Amino acid sequence: MVPPAATVTGAPAPTSTVSGQPVGTLPGPEIKDPAKDTILTPRFYTTDFAAMAAMDLQPNQAELEAICEEFRKDYNRHHFVRNDEFIGAADKLDPETRRVFVEFLEQSCTSEFSGFLLYKEMSRRIKTKNPLLAECFAHMARDEARHAGFLNKSMADFGLQLDLGFLTANKAYTYFKPAYIFYATYLSEKIGYWRYIAIYRHLEKHPESKIYPIFNFFENWCQDENRHGDFFDALMKSQPKTVNGLASRLWCRFFLLAVFATMYVRDVARKEFYEALGLDARQYDKYVIEKTNETSARIFPVVLAVNKPEFWRRLEHLVDNNEALSKVAASGGPAPLQALRKLPHWAANGYQMVRLFLMAPIRSDRFQPAVR
Ligand SMILES: [Fe+2]
Numbered sequence: 001m002v003p004p005a006a007t008v009t010g011a012p013a014p015t016s017t018v019s020g021q022p023v024g025t026l027p028g029p030e031i032k033d034p035a036k037d038t039i040l041t042p043r044f045y046t047t048d049f050a051a052m053a054a055m056d057l058q059p060n061q062a063e064l065e066a067i068c069e070e071f072r073k074d075y076n077r078h079h080f081v082r083n084d085e086f087i088g089a090a091d092k093l094d095p096e097t098r099r100v101f102v103e104f105l106e107q108s109c110t111s112e113f114s115g116f117l118l119y120k121e122m123s124r125r126i127k128t129k130n131p132l133l134a135e136c137f138a139h140m141a142r143d144e145a146r147h148a149g150f151l152n153k154s155m156a157d158f159g160l161q162l163d164l165g166f167l168t169a170n171k172a173y174t175y176f177k178p179a180y181i182f183y184a185t186y187l188s189e190k191i192g193y194w195r196y197i198a199i200y201r202h203l204e205k206h207p208e209s210k211i212y213p214i215f216n217f218f219e220n221w222c223q224d225e226n227r228h229g230d231f232f233d234a235l236m237k238s239q240p241k242t243v244n245g246l247a248s249r250l251w252c253r254f255f256l257l258a259v260f261a262t263m264y265v266r267d268v269a270r271k272e273f274y275e276a277l278g279l280d281a282r283q284y285d286k287y288v289i290e291k292t293n294e295t296s297a298r299i300f301p302v303v304l305a306v307n308k309p310e311f312w313r314r315l316e317h318l319v320d321n322n323e324a325l326s327k328v329a330a331s332g333g334p335a336p337l338q339a340l341r342k343l344p345h346w347a348a349n350g351y352q353m354v355r356l357f358l359m360a361p362i363r364s365d366r367f368q369p370a371v372r
């Protein structure tokens with residue numbers, strides 16, 4: 001998995017159009033145009049590879065070696081195998097559910113694939129200088145490739161396929177220095193874990209809402225994400241500066257807020273998908289955010305005060321602003337006029353984000369002393 005975008009000021013990703021050529025001469029899946037880039041769509045990352053290669057892991061070498069040993073075991077080697085349940089499953093979805101489900105598949109596939117690219121590149125670039133780190137990244141790239149491939153096969157059930165080669169070559173890459181990659185990727189992995197496991201457990205209790213067999217795979221799948229998150233936890237411990245001091249406290253707050261706010265706005269805008277699974281998008285996100293926040297306290301020096309009603313009230317303002325922005329975008333008209341009409345909503349979003357950022361955080365050592 002890979003982090004959502006860093007700020008919430010844009011409109012939710014519009015439904016992308018389906019176009020492209022059939023593969024080969026036989027009627028096959030159509031290549032799906034990647035969703036138009038907005039601030040809320042998954043991003044592709046790059047970093048300072050030389051700095052990564054030079055990292056001294058000594059302060060937490062033993063734990064990183066133990067995690068690498070776990071990765072070598074490759075617990076999910078035989079997990080992602082499609083079974084007969086997939087046959088005809090796509091045809092059972094009504095058109096509206098189908099639309100939101102394809103969007104979910106596309107977004108997830110892009111996220112997994114972007115994780116694959118980053119980890120793979122990391123592994124390749126530091127191979128000779130930092131073999132332990134390189135090996136860990138190679139194992140994680142293996143997992144993410146598997147996740148992305150499995151999702152892409154599901155898209156093929158709907159007659160669509162993401163052109164991953166095109167995505168690799170044409171996506172814009174965002175540069176983050178290593179510490180920011182750690183914060184963002186750690187959060188993305190842990191949030192991915194909580195997202196997958198929450199859906200899995202819900203559907204275990206409500207099998208009638210299991211609209212597609214891919215959800216049966218989520219339990220083992222989320223364990224991959226959990227291990228990836230643990231790897232970044234161990235990596236940050238090996239680089240104590242990343243989780244100590246004033247700067248790290250501010251950056252951790254920023255990344256927690258950016259990731260939580262982005263997810264909340266995006267999921268509420270796509271609440272129909274959660275409804276199709278019998279979930280309320282707001283309740284689901286609240287659970288995932290609370291759990292991720294709690295988990296993050298094991299490594300981040302501070303976490304957010306998600307126990308305060310103010311936090312949720314301000315997120316709702318973001319949701320309203322983004323709805324208003326979408327309406328302006330949908331109403332058409334010349335670009336300068338649109339920008340003028342959007343301006344107050346952008347400003348309102350900025351104001352809410354600043355107020356959220358300024359909310360007093362919770363010191364992690366006071367939050368969860370038992371697990372630190
Ligand atoms: Fe993944």
Ligand SMILES: [Fe+2]
Pocket residue numbers: 001115144189192224225228
């Ligand atoms: Fe992952």
